[in-house]
Amino acid sequence: MLDILWGTGGGAVAALATTLGALPAVVGRRMSQGTQDMMLGFAAGVMLSAAYFSLILPGIEVAEARSGSVWIAAGIAAAGIALGAAFVGWLNASIPHEHFRTGPEGGADQAKLARIWLFVLAIAIHNFPEGLSIGVAFGLDRANGISVMTGISLQDIPEGLAVAVALVGLGYSRRKALAYTALTGMVEVLGAFVGVIAVSVSAALLPWGLTFAAGAMLYIISHEIVPETHRNGHQMRATTGLIFGLILMMFLDVTLG
Numbered sequence: 001m002l003d004i005l006w007g008t009g010g011g012a013v014a015a016l017a018t019t020l021g022a023l024p025a026v027v028g029r030r031m032s033q034g035t036q037d038m039m040l041g042f043a044a045g046v047m048l049s050a051a052y053f054s055l056i057l058p059g060i061e062v063a064e065a066r067s068g069s070v071w072i073a074a075g076i077a078a079a080g081i082a083l084g085a086a087f088v089g090w091l092n093a094s095i096p097h098e099h100f101r102t103g104p105e106g107g108a109d110q111a112k113l114a115r116i117w118l119f120v121l122a123i124a125i126h127n128f129p130e131g132l133s134i135g136v137a138f139g140l141d142r143a144n145g146i147s148v149m150t151g152i153s154l155q156d157i158p159e160g161l162a163v164a165v166a167l168v169g170l171g172y173s174r175r176k177a178l179a180y181t182a183l184t185g186m187v188e189v190l191g192a193f194v195g196v197i198a199v200s201v202s203a204a205l206l207p208w209g210l211t212f213a214a215g216a217m218l219y220i221i222s223h224e225i226v227p228e229t230h231r232n233g234h235q236m237r238a239t240t241g242l243i244f245g246l247i248l249m250m251f252l253d254v255t256l257g
Contacts, residue, residue, distance in 0.1 A: 003138055003139060003142075003196055003200055004193070004196050004197060004200060006138045006142060006145060006196075007134065007135040007136075007137075007138035007139060007145065007192050007193065007195065007196025008135070008189060008192050008193045008196065010134040010135070010137075010138055010145055010146075010148075010149035010192055011131040011134050011135060011188045011189040011190070011191060011192025011193065012188075012189050012192075013149055013153050014130060014131065014134060014149060014152045014153045014156050014185070014188045014192075015131075015156075015182070015185035015186050015187075015188045015189050016153075016185070017152075017153035017154070017156040017157050017160065017185075018127070018156040018157075018159065018160035018163075018181060018182065018184065018185030018188070019160060019178070019181065019182040019185055020157060020160065021156060021157035021158060021159060021160025021161040021162075021164070021181075022160040022161060022163065022164035022177065022178050022181040022182065023178070024161055024164075025161060025164035025165045025167075025168055025174060025177055025178070026164070026174045026175070026177070026178050033232050033234065034232075034234040034237050035237075036162050036165070037228075037229040037230075037232060037234040037237055037238045037241075038229075038234070038237040038238060038240060038241040039158030039159070039161070039162055039241060040158070040159070040162060040225055040228060040229045040238065040241070041225075041229045041237065041238035041239060041240065041241030041242040041245065042155060042158060042241035042242065042244060042245035043155035043156075043158065043159050043225060043241075043245065044221045044225040044226055044229070044238075044241075044242050044245065045155075045241065045242035045243060045244060045245025045246035045247075045248075045249065046151045046152065046154065046155040046245040046246070046248065046249045047130070047152075047155065047217045047220065047221050047225075047245075048217075048218075048221055048242070048245075048246055048249075049151070049245070049246040049247075049248075049249035049250045049253070050133060050148050050151050050152065050217065050249050050253070051133075051213075051214040051217045051218055051221075052214070053249070053250055053253040053254075054133070054137055054144055054147055054148045054151075054249075054253050055133060055136070055137065055148075055210045055211065055213055055214035055217075056077060056081070056210070056211055056214045058140055058144060058210055059076070059077055059080065059206075059207040059208075059209075059210030059211040059214070060073045060074065060076075060077045060207070060211075061073075062140070062206050062207045062210070063076045063077065063207035066204070066207070073207070076207050076208060076211065077207070077211045078211075079208075079211075080207065080208045080209075080210070080211025080212045080214070080215060081211050081212075081214055081215035081218065082215060083208075083212055083215060084129070084211065084212035084213060084214060084215025084216035084217075084218075084219070085215040085216065085218060085219040086215075087212070087215075087216060088125065088128075088129060088215075088216045088219040088220060088223075089219060089223075091125050091128075092125055092223070095125060123163055123181075123184035123187075124184055124187040126220055126224060127184055127185065127187040127188050127191070128187050128188070128190070128191040128216075129191065129213060129216035129217045129219075129220055130152050130156070130188055130191065130217065131187060131188030131189060131190060131191020131192040131193075131194075131195065132191040132192070132194060132195040132212075132213045132216060133148055133152065133191075133195065133213040133214070133216075133217055134148050134149050134152055134188070134191070134192045134195065135191065135192035135193060135194060135195025135196035135197070135198075135199075136195040136196065136198070136199055136206075136209040136210050136212075136213045137149070137195075137210075137213075138192075138195075138196050139195065139196050139198075139199030139200055139206060139209060140199070140206060140210065143256060144253075146256055147252050147253045147256040148253075150252055150256065151248070151249040151252050151253070152188075154248070155245060156185065156188075160181050160185065163177075163181045163184065164177040164178060164181045165177075167180060167181070195209060195213060226238075226242075229241075229242075
């Protein structure tokens with residue numbers, strides 16, 4: 001029960017970080033496209049580092065300790081990563097949503113939803129794996145959970161700002177931009193709850209949950225974030241942000257986890 005509270009609370013911290021990141025957009029601060037791309041690159045670096053250092057490697061260690069075979073452990077990790085990526089790919093293909101620049105994706109029901117909800121669903125698909133990773137990490141142990149929560153929360157601040165700025169740029173009021181950015185952050189609470197519940201139900205699910213969450217994040221990095229950061233000619237800034245985010249998350253994982 002305590003792990004469930006910690007895991008869900010970790011998702012709530014990340015959701016709060018998303019909301020806090022949106023506040024500068026409410027008071028009129030603007031962010032250049034280059035800075036947005038660098039911040040999104042930073043988010044990708046944090047997620048990439050968390051996927052490997054906080055999820056995949058611990059998942060392999062747990063699976064090897066329980067199975068007694070490095071081959072079985074590697075197979076579980078491979079299957080978990082593939083399932084996580086496939087799950088987010090299925091969400092991306094099935095749920096109607098719209099990206100800020102690339103337009104509508106998903107199911108055929110976009111016309112039935114207000115455009116703002118299409119944007120919210122697009123960010124929700126992005127945020128759910130982040131919350132899932134926090135919950136699963138707390139299911140492993142508290143130190144690992146705090147490490148992942150800290151890293152995800154740090155990258156949620158610039159991410160929340162980028163979302164709010166984009167919404168304001170599309171003509172939505174600053175109040176609506178803040179409200180809807182906060183709403184997308186709440187998806188992380190749901191993801192964290194699902195993640196910690198899944199691995200709490202059965203200890204055997206822990207390595208699967210860890211690697212599943214990693215695969216989900218890897219899909220988001222490759223399919224959404226990296227292409228977005230390289231779309232506007234700011235590849236160097238985006239790569240600098242990615243490397244810094246990866247190093248920071250690696251440092252947090254080693255020192256806190």
